[in-house]
Amino acid sequence: MTDETTPTSGVDNIPRTIWWGEDEATGRPAVFLIDQTRLPLQGDILMCNVAEGVCLAIQSLGVRGAPALGVAAALALALWTENETDDIDTTENYVAGLTEVAQAVMSTRPTAVNLFWGAERIRRVAMDHMDMPLDELKALVVQEARNMEAEDEKRNRMIGEHGAALLPDEAKILTHCNAGSLATAYFGTALGVVFTAHEQGKIAHVWVDETRPVNQGGRLTTWELGLAGIPFALIADSMAGYVMSKGWVDAIIVGADRIAANGDTANKIGTYALAVLAKHHGIPFYVAAPTSTVDLTISTGEDIVIEERDPREMMGFTVSGTFEPDSPDANRAFDLLTKDGTYDMKLAKGHRLEIERKGGGYGFDGWFRITPPNVQVFNPAFDITPGELITAIITERGPIRPEPNFETTLALMCMMSGGMHEITIEGFSGAIDFPPGSFGEMIPEPEFEDGFEGEAEDESQDESAPEDS
Ligand code: MRU
Numbered sequence: 001m002t003d004e005t006t007p008t009s010g011v012d013n014i015p016r017t018i019w020w021g022e023d024e025a026t027g028r029p030a031v032f033l034i035d036q037t038r039l040p041l042q043g044d045i046l047m048c049n050v051a052e053g054v055c056l057a058i059q060s061l062g063v064r065g066a067p068a069l070g071v072a073a074a075l076a077l078a079l080w081t082e083n084e085t086d087d088i089d090t091t092e093n094y095v096a097g098l099t100e101v102a103q104a105v106m107s108t109r110p111t112a113v114n115l116f117w118g119a120e121r122i123r124r125v126a127m128d129h130m131d132m133p134l135d136e137l138k139a140l141v142v143q144e145a146r147n148m149e150a151e152d153e154k155r156n157r158m159i160g161e162h163g164a165a166l167l168p169d170e171a172k173i174l175t176h177c178n179a180g181s182l183a184t185a186y187f188g189t190a191l192g193v194v195f196t197a198h199e200q201g202k203i204a205h206v207w208v209d210e211t212r213p214v215n216q217g218g219r220l221t222t223w224e225l226g227l228a229g230i231p232f233a234l235i236a237d238s239m240a241g242y243v244m245s246k247g248w249v250d251a252i253i254v255g256a257d258r259i260a261a262n263g264d265t266a267n268k269i270g271t272y273a274l275a276v277l278a279k280h281h282g283i284p285f286y287v288a289a290p291t292s293t294v295d296l297t298i299s300t301g302e303d304i305v306i307e308e309r310d311p312r313e314m315m316g317f318t319v320s321g322t323f324e325p326d327s328p329d330a331n332r333a334f335d336l337l338t339k340d341g342t343y344d345m346k347l348a349k350g351h352r353l354e355i356e357r358k359g360g361g362y363g364f365d366g367w368f369r370i371t372p373p374n375v376q377v378f379n380p381a382f383d384i385t386p387g388e389l390i391t392a393i394i395t396e397r398g399p400i401r402p403e404p405n406f407e408t409t410l411a412l413m414c415m416m417s418g419g420m421h422e423i424t425i426e427g428f429s430g431a432i433d434f435p436p437g438s439f440g441e442m443i444p445e446p447e448f449e450d451g452f453e454g455e456a457e458d459e460s461q462d463e464s465a466p467e468d469s
Contacts, residue, residue, distance in 0.1 A: 011195040011228045014181040014188075017068050020075060020146055023049055029082040029142075031075045033063045036182055040223040041321035042363060051080035051101050058108040058115070061214065065183020066257045066293050067156070070114030071149050073105045077122040078145035081138050091134050095126050098141070110305040111266055111382050112257040113295040117420045118148065124423050152185035155290045156192040158396035163193030163253065163288050166392070166399060167202055172250045174207040174240060177268035178220035179255025179288065189288040190253040191224060193394065198230050206232040207243055211268060213313040213379065237270050244281040252278050256289035256393075263387020263406030264301025265289075269380055275389035284391040291395050291414045296421035301384035311377035316350070316369040324361040334362050349373065 015034055023030040031054055035044040046062055048054045054076035057063045063072045080101045081094075088094045102119040109115060125144045129137055167173070173194055177183075180191035188195065197203050206225055211217035218234055225232040235243065243249055252274055258266040265271070265287050278285040298304060325331040334355065337343040342356040350369035355362050387406045392399040400406070400413045414421070 011199060013227050014186075014195070014224050015227070016186050017065075017182050018063055018071055018075065018149070018185060020078070020149065023047060029079065031072075031079050033057050033072070034182070035062045036064055036220060037061050037318075038320040038365075039182070039219055041319070044363075048076075048079065050084055051076040051105070054079065055104055055108050058105075064216070065178060066112035066114040066255065067152050067184040067189065067290055068182070069109070069112050070118035070292055071145075071152050071185045073102075073115050073118030074122050074145035074148045076105050077101055077119060078142040081141050085138065089134070091130050091132075091137060094134060094137070095123075095130060098123055098126050109307055111307045112293075113420050114257075114290075114292050117292050117423070120420075120423050121148070121418070149185045152290070153187050155292075155396040156184050156187040156189055157196070159189050159288050159290065159394055160187065160192035160196030162396070162398050163190075163286065163394040164197035164200055164202065166251070166284075166286065166394070167193070167197050168250055169202055170204040171197060171202050172205045172207070172248055173197075173203065174209070174243065174249045174252045174274070175221060176209040176217060176237075176240075176252075176254045176271055176274055177211045178216040178224070179253075180221055180224040182220050182224065183255060188224070189255045189290065189394075190286075191221065193253050193286075193288050194225075194230065195228055198228065203230055205248075206230055207240070207249060208232050208234045209237050209240055209270065209274075210234060211270060212237055213309075216268065237273075240274055241277045244277055244283060249281070249283050251284045251286060253286045253288055253394075256287050256293045257382055258298070258304050259287070259289060259294045259393060259410070260298040260301050260304060260387075261296045261407055261410060262300050263390055263393065263402060263410060264304070265385045265387070265390060265393070266301060266304045266306070266382045267385065269383050272383040272385045272389075275385040279389055285385075285389060286392055286394055286399075287385075287390050288394040291397060291417035291419050294393075294395070294410060294414045294417070294419050294421075296411060296414060296419065301386065304382075304384060306383070307381040309379050309381050311379055312367070314377045314379050315371045315375060316367055318365060318367050320363070320365045322358055322361050322363050338362065 018033050021030055021032050031048045033046045035046050037060055038044055046057055048057060054072055058069060058072055077098060085094060085097065088097060102123045105119045106116050122141055122145055126137060126141050129140055175190050180188035194203060194206060208221045209217045222232065222234050254267050254271050256265045256267050275285050325334055338355055338357045342354050345353045347353055350373060353364060353366040355364045387402060392401045395413065397413050400409050
């Protein structure tokens with residue numbers, strides 16, 4: 001994926017998130033994804049043969065992280081082009097169909113602009129070349145999507161170089177969520193900076209925020225840092241202020257899902273609190289993101305739609321793993337249980353375990369409720385960090401600082417970057433206005449007659465394991 005102009009780093013045993021390949025059974029193209037909902041205990045690879053499969057993977061967080069979503073969006077359109085257009089015979093109908101699929105992809109999640117950018121860039125290429133013969137146009141669309149996968153890695157490596165240059169020797173870094181290789185096509189943004197600085201011998205330690213509720217830090221960032229051999233410690237989100245107060249953090253580096261024209265940045269919930277703490281402690285606060293995450297069509301963070309997710313992410317934990325039974329008898333018992341497919345076991349009210357045969361062993365997914373039943377939940381997935389709290393936004397074009405103001409520096413630096421503002425969708429102002437709760441039903445307030453009763457159960461409440469945590 002690299003070429004002679006791409007900076008390279010010796011950190012190379014980190015995971016690739018998404019790639020274009022072939023379904024061996026049919027010989028047709030497929031999009032392959034490492035299922036991030038089950039990492040690191042299970043390393044399932046999802047194979048998508050149709051665009052809808054990629055959309056489901058996006059909604060469930062099978063693939064996640066803003067730059068990875070941009071690539072996933074593009075590859076979903078390429079997949080549709082390859083596998084679902086055999087009966088389309090005019091360019092007009094092909095572009096109309098592509099537009100519909102692009103809309104479906106764009107409606108999977110509302111906050112990360114890269115998703116919209118990825119889908120729209122592909123659609124734009126098709127619309128700009130409608131004079132081509134249809135088969136050539138389709139080939140062009142597929143090639144553009146595959147180029148975007150390679151471009152993403154290249155951009156991340158540039159971000160890594162620019163970011164590493166800002167760090168002191170023996171740097172102690174704090175990061176939030178997962179802005180690593182898993183959140184991009186390859187290499188990562190915030191972690192790309194850490195990987196590059198590690199190669200240069202500059203990293204002493206990384207603090208990894210757990211990142212409740214989905215634990216992207218605890219599950220994914222720790223896994224990547226471990227693979228890369230970088231010293232780290234996992235902390236609960238609430239411990240970040242303490243480690244800062246002790247003088248154990250030289251810089252905070254996070255990723256971004258959408259950056260408004262004034263530098264206001266949407267990123268994983270909890271980022272804003274870190275930026276406030278960083279200001280109090282005089283610690284530089286860096287946002288590492290490609291210019292495709294900058295959305296100059298939005299003037300401030302106020303206009304960024306914040307996704308609300310399934311309340312079950314807050315109400316409990318999903319645990320996933322694989323096991324091998326320790327005796328032939330146990331094996332036979334599990335074979336019997338799973339002979340008709342997934343074996344679903346209710347362990348206690350609101351707790352369940354699903355077991356399925358996987359290769360020679362068995363896979364399990366359990367959801368364990370940790371709250372009383374029916375609690376009211378508010379689960380925003382992102383927050384907005386005001387531009388004034390950001391020391392610099394590290395892009396592939398270099399660090400963008402707030403002087404004289406983010407409006408000017410961002411506009412100048414992102415000129416001709418091919419970002420969202422340059423491929424603006426007709427009639428689309430940069431955000432789709434999803435009604436609150438579109439991405440998970442709020443559970444109604446419990447009505448207990450005599451105060452709280454711990455195990456009161458609302459039979460109507462579906463407490464099956466959420467797909468995504
Ligand atoms: O809900 P997620 O896991 O998709 O949220 C991801 C983040 O907030 C990341 O920090 C962001 O996308 C930057 S990834 C390089």
